[in-house]
Amino acid sequence: MSEELLRLSKRMSELGLSSRREADEWIAKGWVRVDGVVVSELGTKVYPSQKITVERQAAAEQSKRVTILINKPMGYVSGQAEDGYTPAVALIKPENRWAEDKSPEQFHPTQLRSLVPAGRLDIDSVGLLVLTQDGRVAKHLIGETTDIDKEYLVRVQYTKPGTLPDADLKKLNFGLWMDGKPLKAAKVRWQNEDQLSFTLREGKKRQIRRMCEMVGLHVVGLKRVRIGKVKLGELPTGQWRYLLPEEIF
Known part of the structure; x- marks a missing residue:
């Protein structure tokens, strides 16, 4: 051949x-x-x-290319500015750098050049967002073959009488279809009575909100707390830090 x-x-x-x-x-x-x-x-x-x-x-x-982790607040978009909303990259300035960032990296405005979000987070979602200048990191997190899992804490309200049946919780883990295709298996479990933990290996647009709607749950709040082995941890809302050399997704 x-x-x-x-x-x-x-x-x-x-x-x-x-x-x-x-x-x-x-x-x-x-x-x-x-x-x-x-x-x-x-x-x-x-x-x-x-x-x-x-x-x-x-x-x-x-x-020399940097990768930055930010705890995205509500009301910011992940990527390009749109409809009068501010992109998360606007938060990356010296005064918003987390005081406990352990990286020896010095901030320089050139680091904002070609800094792209590796994965999105909706405007009404909060938590861990990765912005990188390194094409290898972006490919690793959002390439077609990625198997990096992402974990979210999701506050929900059940819109039907009673509580969510176990069969519907099982469906959230596996068995739902979206955009004409079966979703990959997820890990979904209760954290407490109104909060679920979702661990996904894919990221369709507004996937968690749409999954919840399919079983009668309304999402009140959504926060991404982990991407692969990198956790949001104690990083405060609206602040950022550098990915450390020893940290790998």
Whole structure:
């Protein structure tokens, strides 16, 4: 079977070397070699069996890229500003940095350049939001093959008489369909009488609110408390800190 040619930037992303955007920047700078030969033309195609190496400067530049954790308050959007709402990135300024941030990283406005949210959190949801300059982190958290789980605490009201039947709690764990597809298995359990813990491995738009509606629950409040191994912890609302080098999602 003959090999299929792939765009070099796509292949670099598949290999986890960089994001596609980073790959294009590095190719343009002459930092990428294919089988030992520098390739500096964007759009170049390669075979999967070809060896791709990256110059040291690229790794150095990548290690300077920051990842920031923020405890997003209500009323902020995760990504681009929309309909007069402020994006969460506006909170990243020296005065909002958590006093207990243990990172030696110094804040500099250039860190706000190309800082993108790795996953969204609705305007009326609060809690852990990750913003990163590192394409590898973004791909790891929101790439198509990600298996990073995310945990939410969800305050609910049951809109029918009595309490939520066990059969419906089981449905929240597995068995519901959304947008014409079955949802992946989730872990949903009661924390106390009006709060559920949801652990999901996918993130469809307004997924938890829609899941709750399907079984007669109304979401009163929603807070993301963990992404993979990284927890929101004591980080105060509206404040941010750097991801530490030893922390991995």
